[in-house]
Amino acid sequence: MSDTIKLQYTVSTDDFTRAGEASGDVKRKLKKMGSAPEVVRKVAIAMYEGEINMVIHANGGTIDVEITPEEILMVLQDSGPGIADVEKAMQAGYSTAPDRVRALGFGAGMGLPNMKQYSDEMEIETTIGVGTKVTMKVFQT
Amino acid sequence: MTVKEFAEQSGFRIINLADNAGEVLIRQAYCCDLLSIAMTKVPEGAAWVTVMSNINTLAVASLTEAACVIVAENAAADAEFAEKAKAQGITVLHTEKPVFDAALMVHEGL
Numbered sequence: 674m675s676d677t678i679k680l681q682y683t684v685s686t687d688d689f690t691r692a693g694e695a696s697g698d699v700k701r702k703l704k705k706m707g708s709a710p711e712v713v714r715k716v717a718i719a720m721y722e723g724e725i726n727m728v729i730h731a732n733g734g735t736i737d738v739e740i741t742p743e744e745i746l747m748v749l750q751d752s753g754p755g756i757a758d759v760e761k762a763m764q765a766g767y768s769t770a771p772d773r774v775r776a777l778g779f780g781a782g783m784g785l786p787n788m789k790q791y792s793d794e795m796e797i798e799t800t801i802g803v804g805t806k807v808t809m810k811v812f813q814t
Numbered sequence: 815m816t817v818k819e820f821a822e823q824s825g826f827r828i829i830n831l832a833d834n835a836g837e838v839l840i841r842q843a844y845c846c847d848l849l850s851i852a853m854t855k856v857p858e859g860a861a862w863v864t865v866m867s868n869i870n871t872l873a874v875a876s877l878t879e880a881a882c883v884i885v886a887e888n889a890a891a892d893a894e895f896a897e898k899a900k901a902q903g904i905t906v907l908h909t910e911k912p913v914f915d916a917a918l919m920v921h922e923g924l
């Protein structure tokens with residue numbers, strides 16, 4: 674479809690200096706395209722949390738974003754350790770964040786709950802030792 | 815009150831004064847140090863008071879469109895932090911005051 678915009682971002686290992694740039698870029702683009710403020714906010718929150726999780730818990734990865742007039746699709750894929758118990762990981766307050774990232778303000782255990790709350794659809798596929806793929810959708814209307 | 819007015823009134827050390835600091839209004843004070851809580855809770859136009867003075871704070875401030883960041887408790891703020899604040903156009907102030915006292919100053923100036 675001609676009005677589909679495809680974006681790809683590489684999120685590198687433990688790269689805190691750039692963490693948040695991919696979500697910031699998508700936010701700017703959506704604003705420019707005239708998406709509703711609430712849609713922009715939902716995408717920014719959901720994508721930022723996913724992006725940060727890839728930096729903190731996996732070894733970075735890639736984010737693919739597809740924007741259409743109907744929805745924003747975000748696919749975050751990493752080849753990190755995987756999530757052993759997704760249900761547990763989804764609980765507010767659950768975190769395995771190491772001390773060095775807790776010292777930076779991470780580790781409230783709110784990232785995945787935020788992603789769930791602020792996306793309209795979310796799916797997690799994960800395999801121990803292989804990686805995690807998070808697919809999220811936010812509807813434009 | 816604009817960010818610039820507060821920066822002047824408070825006497826807080828200026829780490830970065832954004833170009834638009836004279837126009838951006840502070841609407842309220844907000845305090846939190848956990849980023850994934852702040853990410854959904856920083857009100858637009860907030861002066862966000864925190865002891866977390868690293869670039870991740872700036873990323874969240876930018877995504878949530880905070881009016882400015884106030885680093886309290888004399889928390890360490892290095893040159894990289896200042897540079898990033900400048901690059902992202904975020905006003906950042908620095909004070910030895912505790913979080914509550916700094917936020918109260920914002921509130922009283924509203």
Ligand SMILES: Nc1ncnc2c1ncn2[C@@H]1O[C@H](COP(=O)(O)OP(=O)(O)OP(=O)(O)O)[C@@H](O)[C@H]1O
Nearest residue numbers: 726730762768769770779780781782783784785850
């Ligand atoms: N991409 C990932 N790869 C491996 N484990 C992950 C990934 N994302 C999340 N997890 C696991 O799920 C837990 C919960 O994630 P969540 O984002 O909710 O909290 P957090 O990242 O620990 O802290 P916060 O997001 O509040 O700063 C993490 O502590 C980690 O164990």
Ligand SMILES: [Mg+2]
Nearest residue numbers: 722726784785
């Ligand atoms: Mg997280």
